[in-house]
Amino acid sequence: SQTIHQWPATLVQPVGSPLSLECTVEGTSNPNLYWYRQAAGRGLQLLFYSIGIDQISSEVPQNLSASRPQDRQFILSSKKLLLSDSGFYLCAWSVLARPATQYFGPGTRLLVL
Amino acid sequence: AQSVTQLDSHVSVSEGTPVLLRCNYSSSYSPSLFWYVQHPNKGLQLLLKYTSAATLVKGINGFEAEFKKSETSFHLTKPSAHMSDAAEYFCVVSDTNAGKSTFGDGTTLTVKP
Known part of the structure; x- marks a missing residue:
């Protein structure tokens, strides 16, 4: 069966510090991968999605970047965090099929102070 | 282009009474539709999905949703x-x-006791 991992579970970082959040998927090959951000009391905003290694699309201009160095690894990064980067970050995967059901990781709670 | 509108930001019911969560959508093509549930500080869990087969979809934990093309709705219910x-x-x-x-x-x- 497939599983998706995210770490760390929670993170408190000062403004201006770098960020690296990691997501890995097990039990499937060549998944589509996604990064979402969920601000407090709001819905999900798609940040990045990837259909393959080094193939990443950015949905919104922002202070963040994403990389996919391996087939089942997806990394969210920032060189300098802003206060507005605080939120709940969710990684998800899907296969290229219809319907494209997405399966979510447990999330990372990021607080920028 | 596609969009989805959840008509109620908050719904309050008493334990043992029916649940109705409303959702309208717009899509240029035959859509796939999903309902997810998120408990506090957790990732999203798939409840059910519509795949252009039966219009009444049964999900986990006793939830159901009915796809109504004429109304562009996909409301979630539980008895x-x-x-x-x-x-x-x-x-x-x-x-x-x-x-x-x-x-x-x-x-x-x-859900109120």
């Missing part, structure tokens, strides 16, 4: 609410094989 149903619920539409999805803003379900 009898349980305290453990208290959570955030998201309606999602996807009309591309690439798996890009649009999330509603969510409905918070409160």
Whole structure:
């Protein structure tokens, strides 16, 4: 069966510090991968999605970047965090099929102070 | 283009009474539709999905949703609410094989004893 991992579970970082959040998927090959951000009391905003290694699309201009160095690894990064980067970050995967059901990781709670 | 509107940001019911969470969508193509549930500080869990087969879809934990093309709706129902149903619920539409999805803003379900 497939599983998706995210770490760390929670993170408190000062403004201006770098960020690296990691997501890995097990039990499937060549998944589509996604990064979402969920601000407090709001819905999900798609940040990045990837259909393959080094193939990443950015949905919104922002202070963040994403990389996919391996087939089942997806990394969210920032060189300098802003206060507005605080939120709940969710990684998800899907296969290229219809319907494209997405399966979510447990999330990372990021607080920028 | 696709969009989804969850008509109620908050729904409150008493334990043992029916639940109705409303969702309308728009899509240029035959959509795939999903309902997810999110408990506090957790990832999203798939409740059910519509795949252009039966219009009445049964999901986990006693939830159902009915696809009504004429009304462009995909409302989520449950005959009898349980305290453990208290959570955030998201309606999602996807009309591309690439798996890009649009999330509603969510409905918070409160269940009173």
